[in-house]
Amino acid sequence: MATGARIIGLEKLQKKLNAMPKSVKQEIRKALEQSAEEIVTLAKSLVPVDKGDLRDSIGWTYGDVPKGSIALGSVRASELTGDLTITVYAGNSKAFYARWQEFGTQKMHAQPFFYPAYRALRRRAKGRVTRATNKAAKKVAASR
Numbered sequence: 001m002a003t004g005a006r007i008i009g010l011e012k013l014q015k016k017l018n019a020m021p022k023s024v025k026q027e028i029r030k031a032l033e034q035s036a037e038e039i040v041t042l043a044k045s046l047v048p049v050d051k052g053d054l055r056d057s058i059g060w061t062y063g064d065v066p067k068g069s070i071a072l073g074s075v076r077a078s079e080l081t082g083d084l085t086i087t088v089y090a091g092n093s094k095a096f097y098a099r100w101q102e103f104g105t106q107k108m109h110a111q112p113f114f115y116p117a118y119r120a121l122r123r124r125a126k127g128r129v130t131r132a133t134n135k136a137a138k139k140v141a142a143s144r
């Protein structure tokens with residue numbers, strides 16, 4: 001059983017990815033953003049609402065999550081393109097209980113909202129990002 005994989009021409013691929021025109025990266029960003037927005041929208045519809053603080057704290061961002069939030073997942077174009085990573089998060093100083101709501105505590109039953117949304121949409125998100133990445137790679141390859 002193989003424990004790893006070797007990519008032939010990895011350096012050449014990395015150079016092409018680094019040289020991607022801004023317009024090509026924008027196509028991938030658009031797919032990432034659309035996927036993240038779908039996950040956030042579904043998670044917001046599933047979260048139990050008392051005052052709405054937790055619902056309002058669910059979002060996505062490029063880079064680090066806001067202070068007081070927990071990162072619940074990330075969507076990335078590939079391992080090679082670190083700058084094309086979106087992180088989906090929940091919680092802030094008002095809604096510090098996001099993790100408790102998702103996973104429960106000894107005294108409180110879990111009422112998951114993020115992982116059901118993620119599981120329901122991950123195939124669609126991955127397919128969208130893969131198609132955008134392949135389309136971008138074809139444009140880069142055709143222009144070289």
